[in-house]
Amino acid sequence: MQINLAKSAGFCFGVKRALKIALDTAKLDKSVCMLGDIVHNEEVVKLITKSGIRKVKRLGRGKGKTLIIRAHGTCKKTLLKAKKLGYKVIDATCPMVKETHKIAKSAEKKGFRVIIIGDKNHDEVHGIAGQLGKKAIIIDGSEDTLLDNIAKIEKACVVVQSTQNLDKVEETMKIIRSKVKNVKFYNTICRPTTIKQDEIKKMPLDNEMMIIIGSRNSANTKRLFEISKRLNKKSYWIDSKNEIKKGWFKNVRSVGITAGASTPEPVIKAIINHIRNYKYLSR
Numbered sequence: 001m002q003i004n005l006a007k008s009a010g011f012c013f014g015v016k017r018a019l020k021i022a023l024d025t026a027k028l029d030k031s032v033c034m035l036g037d038i039v040h041n042e043e044v045v046k047l048i049t050k051s052g053i054r055k056v057k058r059l060g061r062g063k064g065k066t067l068i069i070r071a072h073g074t075c076k077k078t079l080l081k082a083k084k085l086g087y088k089v090i091d092a093t094c095p096m097v098k099e100t101h102k103i104a105k106s107a108e109k110k111g112f113r114v115i116i117i118g119d120k121n122h123d124e125v126h127g128i129a130g131q132l133g134k135k136a137i138i139i140d141g142s143e144d145t146l147l148d149n150i151a152k153i154e155k156a157c158v159v160v161q162s163t164q165n166l167d168k169v170e171e172t173m174k175i176i177r178s179k180v181k182n183v184k185f186y187n188t189i190c191r192p193t194t195i196k197q198d199e200i201k202k203m204p205l206d207n208e209m210m211i212i213i214g215s216r217n218s219a220n221t222k223r224l225f226e227i228s229k230r231l232n233k234k235s236y237w238i239d240s241k242n243e244i245k246k247g248w249f250k251n252v253r254s255v256g257i258t259a260g261a262s263t264p265e266p267v268i269k270a271i272i273n274h275i276r277n278y279k280y281l282s283r
Helices: 013-028 042-050 076-084 095-109 123-129 143-150 166-179 191-200 219-231 265-276
Strands: 002-005 032-035 054-056 066-069 088-091 113-117 137-139 155-160 182-185 209-213 235-238 254-259
Touching: 002 265, 013 032, 013 042, 013 066, 013 095, 042 054, 076 088, 095 113, 095 123, 095 155, 113 123, 113 166, 137 143, 143 166, 155 166, 166 182, 191 219, 191 254, 209 219, 209 265, 219 235, 219 254, 254 265
Parallel strands: 002 254, 032 054, 032 066, 066 088, 113 137, 113 155, 155 182, 209 235, 209 254
Antiparallel strands: none
């Protein structure tokens, strides 16, 4: 059986950068914390915990402590509060996400209503919305909800959560443009996401089966799986080798494998080796 690994599988630049910043900080400082997980992956979270970095739910007294801002970014209020409480703040926000922050803030200053296309409960979306003075409109649901939210808007600036599905974003933009006369659209889906999605639109057609690796709370992994499943019914989403079922591989001659942007290389390698070691698989 042939195993084909996507070139883009695994860590993106933003995750690599955030992880390096966190681990380097932990080596120099023994009192480091962050609000939530640095990225959405259990193995990375274990590595961070092992380094001595603590995950906290809220900010307390910060004197002598360091707060790392996660790859997804955070809101203005959190940054200001952290500094006021005495924390030393290390910002590991993905540079591409920070660019979206700048676009949204600039547009609001020019009088545009900011619309964010993304998951309303995602940390990145909270961070973007939290840069603004007025409440942002977040679009992640049905067409009816979308129409209700954009009613009476004269001019809008639209930005996108970096891991969204471009095809769905374009569908949403058609509706927004049909209802709002003055619209500025910024495609802030990041380059790594675009590359991963371009690959996942081809791989399920070229392979008899697909395996997508990543945590269940990973937004970008979810998108990869959704796209793959539409193109190939034999698509499976796993986050470890323990979830693999032998029955999947019966009479399968080729399997394509990709992984979300926060999936570590050792996890990907372990899964590939596990598949190769199945005795009944043809070499």
